Amino acid sequence: MIEVFVDILPVLMFGTLVFGLFSGLPVAIVLMGVSLIFGLLAILMGDMRVIESTLLPNRLFGGTIENPVLVAAPMFIFMGLIMEKTRIAEDLLNTLQRIMCVVPGGLAMAVVFVGTILAAATGIIGASVVMLTVIAIPTMIERGYAPSLAAGTVASASTLGILIPPSIMLIFMGDLLSLNLTKLFVAALTPGLLLSTVYVIYILAISILKPKVAPNTKLPNLGNKKNLWQQAIVSLALPLLLIIAVLGSILAGFATPTEASGVGVFAALLLGLARGRLSLDTLNQAMDGSVKTLAMLFFIFVGATAFSYVFRTIGGESFIVNSALALNFGDWGLLVIMMVMVFIMGFFFDWIEITLIILPIFAPLLHLMDLGDHLAKSDMIYWFAVLVAVNLQTSFLTPPFGFALFYLKGAAGDQLQMSQIYSGIIPFVLLQVSVLLMLVIWPDIVLWLPRELLK
């Protein structure tokens, strides 16, 4: 009897976690509680020694603190919040929309463009959806855009941030799977740009085919031409330069992600200062926001550290590996199962929970996986990480549960009906799925750039 209990203990532990997460208590505290309960059980049954529970500080220190890779995370979050609070992002979108309103679907394209380059602005999906919704939806609807197109564009553009570097999620993934962060960033770049290109093509096509959904109107109070150009330089060229410089220096191997992130913060501060928007109050808001976001992230990190330690001690890792082998689906089958699991979890959880809890569980399987000639084994984890990112983004967008859609509705209020959001997002979900399939079929889309760039 006891033996059976021991065998299914990992299943019980995982089940308890899922059940606990839906209680609405803070995720981190649920992780800690589940670890305590099952750690105690493991001690009672002799699977774990009491002294092991005092190893937690060592693991935290090694995983969270003495970890040069993670230094970029607080800095990029800080940079994003400075750009948000000094309204650099908002100006960027407004100016871009003014310039692009002559093109069919120009307003929507500007949104995609801003979503792509501001991917760094907020690591957290909820926050970036809200930001882009608040600054973009009212103008588009006012200009007569179909609410569904506006909703679809905003939702998909603002979730690009989990994929396009310097994505905070990639920093954590790189850490958990012990990957080279620069290579991971480079690997994610082509798929990210591919996605935004596909969005733009779709928007252009639908605006030409159905001019009603994206009327081609000039914005009022355009001011004189000279004014416009001046504005374009100040609010478009400068932030663009900042982001290209930060990303470019990482991708070109000139700077490590940490160095680039620090310089990015400094440049964002200068930019805010130059525009006279950086008061002490704004700076305080940006600091406070970053502190809260970081505490939230690393609190889960603490809970997840304890959880994965106990889970491994009670045999969770071998349980997963053994059951995966016993299922005998082959390596491709395994990949499909992992992707489906990630997709379903994306309905309920943000990437933080998924990356920090699930990736350590998947990691042993990944090391076993061998897709033969399809791609080199050393590249496989990079490819996998990018697949997970695109997959998660798709999941955030998929009705009826899509995580991003709820935030969109929440921030847009009465401007958008849920049904309009659903119908608007479907074409984008189809685009996502096709890109995901392309990445699976042709891994070189992911792996070509790192191979060429980082010789």
Place this chain on the structure above:
Amino acid sequence: MEKLLRFSDVLAWPCYQVARLTGILLLVLTAVILYDVIGRKFFATGSFKLQELEWHLHGAIAVLSFGYAYLKDAHVRIDIISSRISKRAKLCMELCAIFLFLLPFMSLLAWSGYEFAERSFLWSETSNGGVGLSNRWIIKSVIPLSALLTILGGLSVALRCLVAFKTPERLSNPFDRNS
């Protein structure tokens, strides 16, 4: 009730102060990275110590504001189902979670973290290879300190939950929503 609230504010005070300090550390970290980059790219100065200082600062920023974030209710929750639970039941659950999960976990962390830092102090541990910063016990102490602050924050939230439970008209939400 008023006494409980005042006591809760006392417990929360250190969390708020440290969180503010953490915010400033972000600026310090920016400055250190900048100094490091300029030094290395243009003046060829070695910067092993600076790089070590960078992750020291990052580590402090990462763990010192858990209690503060809890007071502000900034920790993520999955509230898909729980939006249907009554307010009082939620407060009860929060209290149970604090006393059964958060406080024991953080006490364990505070105690073992203290020993962890103490060991480092007694052995006068320095960085690996001895080329980096000395006195590693300082950064190791942020772990017990973080646990301690989280305990304070947790207790403060617990007291406010209690007040909100007993006298909902006095306090409708145990968390400090204004940022």
